[in-house]
Amino acid sequence: MGVTGPSVTPDSAHNLLFALVVDRDADTRTMYAEYLRLGAWQVEEAADGREALAKALAARPDIVITETRLPGMSGYDLCQLLRHDVSTGSIPIIVVTADAFAGDLARARAAGADAVLAKPCLPETLAAEVQRLLGRSRVLNTKGGAPRAVDSPTRADDVAPRSRAAHNISLKRAHKRGNTTEPPVAPPPLVCPDCDRALTYHRSHVGGVSTKHQEQWDYFECPAGCGTFQYRTRTRKLKKV
Ligand SMILES: [Zn+2]
Numbered sequence: 597m598g599v600t601g602p603s604v605t606p607d608s609a610h611n612l613l614f615a616l617v618v619d620r621d622a623d624t625r626t627m628y629a630e631y632l633r634l635g636a637w638q639v640e641e642a643a644d645g646r647e648a649l650a651k652a653l654a655a656r657p658d659i660v661i662t663e664t665r666l667p668g669m670s671g672y673d674l675c676q677l678l679r680h681d682v683s684t685g686s687i688p689i690i691v692v693t694a695d696a697f698a699g700d701l702a703r704a705r706a707a708g709a710d711a712v713l714a715k716p717c718l719p720e721t722l723a724a725e726v727q728r729l730l731g732r733s734r735v736l737n738t739k740g741g742a743p744r745a746v747d748s749p750t751r752a753d754d755v756a757p758r759s760r761a762a763h764n765i766s767l768k769r770a771h772k773r774g775n776t777t778e779p780p781v782a783p784p785p786l787v788c789p790d791c792d793r794a795l796t797y798h799r800s801h802v803g804g805v806s807t808k809h810q811e812q813w814d815y816f817e818c819p820a821g822c823g824t825f826q827y828r829t830r831t832r833k834l835k836k837v
Pocket of ligand 1: 788790791793818819820822
């Protein structure tokens with residue numbers, strides 16, 4: 597899971613993993629692309645849906661990260677076209693969108709997105725989701741092309757051995773208690789239990805007696821005003837506070 601700094605790393609130095617980042621906003625593309633490049637990813641960027649489709653078909657990235665609102669062709673259409681092409685149909689797709697109402701989330705999943713994250717989305721959160729999806733697709737591949745799983749909240753048994761290693765690294769880091777927006781474990785994407793809208797992450801509180809017995813609570817706000825929610829990393833329970 598997420599560590600301070602990129603937790604997504606390629607399998608080997610000579611075979612870089614390749615991500616396609618699609619967003620009409622150059623600052624957003626740069627933010628995600630730079631973070632992934634720090635993790636030794638190769639990153640291609642596209643500013644609109646047609647450019648993204650052309651690049652995906654030509655280069656077959658390991659993962660596609662796209663906004664839904666794109667000039668020319670929407671992110672939903674992009675997802676569908678990628679899914680229906682035999683050369684790109686199995687590439688994991690993460691939708692990162694400012695359109696994070698329940699209907700939009702369902703529409704993105706129906707179009708073929710493996711995961712949907714709401715903006716504002718920290719690069720660390722995105723990297724953790726990339727890690728989760730690639731870990732899972734690797735597991736599925738070894739089982740001989742099992743059907744693609746639909747998106748579900750992050751669970752420990754979805755996490756590949758590679759990210760367990762990353763988790764162990766995080767445990768070795770100095771134990772820092774207090775409030776932070778860059779916690780040792782990336783906050784998961786969550787929806788409001790009352791209205792199903794994507795919750796907005798605000799901050800985390802890291803506590804516990806030592807690095808080995810660390811506790812982390814992530815605080816989220818419902819954009820529709822249902823209230824503030826607290827997610828406890830250790831128990832993976834969400835409650836209103
Ligand atoms: Zn709500």
